[in-house]
Amino acid sequence: MTTNFFRLDGKVAVITGGGQGIGEAICRRLAAAGAKVGVFDINGENAHRVARDIAGVPLVGDLTRESDLDRVFREIVAQAGPVDILVNNAGVASRKGRDVPVWESVREDWEYVFNINVIGVVLCCKAVLPSMIERKYGRIVNIASIAGKEGNPKMAPYSASKAAVIALTKSLSKELVGKGDICVNSVSPAVIQTPILDQLDQAQINMMLSKIPLGRTGKPEEVAALVHFLASSECSFTTGFCFDISGGRATY
Numbered sequence: 001m002t003t004n005f006f007r008l009d010g011k012v013a014v015i016t017g018g019g020q021g022i023g024e025a026i027c028r029r030l031a032a033a034g035a036k037v038g039v040f041d042i043n044g045e046n047a048h049r050v051a052r053d054i055a056g057v058p059l060v061g062d063l064t065r066e067s068d069l070d071r072v073f074r075e076i077v078a079q080a081g082p083v084d085i086l087v088n089n090a091g092v093a094s095r096k097g098r099d100v101p102v103w104e105s106v107r108e109d110w111e112y113v114f115n116i117n118v119i120g121v122v123l124c125c126k127a128v129l130p131s132m133i134e135r136k137y138g139r140i141v142n143i144a145s146i147a148g149k150e151g152n153p154k155m156a157p158y159s160a161s162k163a164a165v166i167a168l169t170k171s172l173s174k175e176l177v178g179k180g181d182i183c184v185n186s187v188s189p190a191v192i193q194t195p196i197l198d199q200l201d202q203a204q205i206n207m208m209l210s211k212i213p214l215g216r217t218g219k220p221e222e223v224a225a226l227v228h229f230l231a232s233s234e235c236s237f238t239t240g241f242c243f244d245i246s247g248g249r250a251t252y
Helices: 023-030 044-054 066-079 108-134 156-175 193-198 202-210 220-230
Strands: 012-016 036-041 057-060 084-087 137-143 181-189 242-245
Touching: 012 023, 012 066, 012 108, 023 036, 023 044, 023 084, 023 220, 036 044, 036 066, 044 057, 057 066, 066 108, 084 108, 084 242, 108 137, 108 156, 137 156, 137 220, 156 181, 156 242, 220 242
Parallel strands: 012 036, 012 084, 036 057, 084 137, 137 181, 181 242
Antiparallel strands: none
């Protein structure tokens, strides 16, 4: 018997932060499985580069600006069709590399990180959900972080924002029960070798690595493999869950 597990032929996917790192790996993986991929990134050069490589659709904009989101999602629908898969991957670790204890943080540190890591996720979900509900099908995958479960010192805005993403995933999944085959899950990576590490000093990176039993950073392609399942129709009886991909750091 011939099987085509996890094929995404005919599906339309949008990946935020798709121009580099984990997002780029997810774009390439889903495109290889047959999806038409919208590469959504604030960096136009990166979005066009990845989209060109995978015959995707470059989507350039700021996900914290509702006017940009309206335009971007109109573009993907016009060029490829309604969105079946949304991967909320875009995120930042800090504002201007400010890794400081809470008592030294300022309001702007929190607002900057939460606007991208939380509000951006909410706005992207709002952009695709009416169509998913109408068609009774959809997959949303939110990229959280192990920091959202355990809390990293001197990274309170980031840790708190990723905890919010995990809770948002759980709430949204319950709201969608009974509205069709729509599943919402999150993924919590530990340290992955991506450009986001450039925002952290080496001591912070070493601290995080020391907590990983496998003793190495993860690869973007490893995260993409997990997201691929969660974005597929085979993921039909799992929703509201947070999947670890942390090298054994967390097993709950």
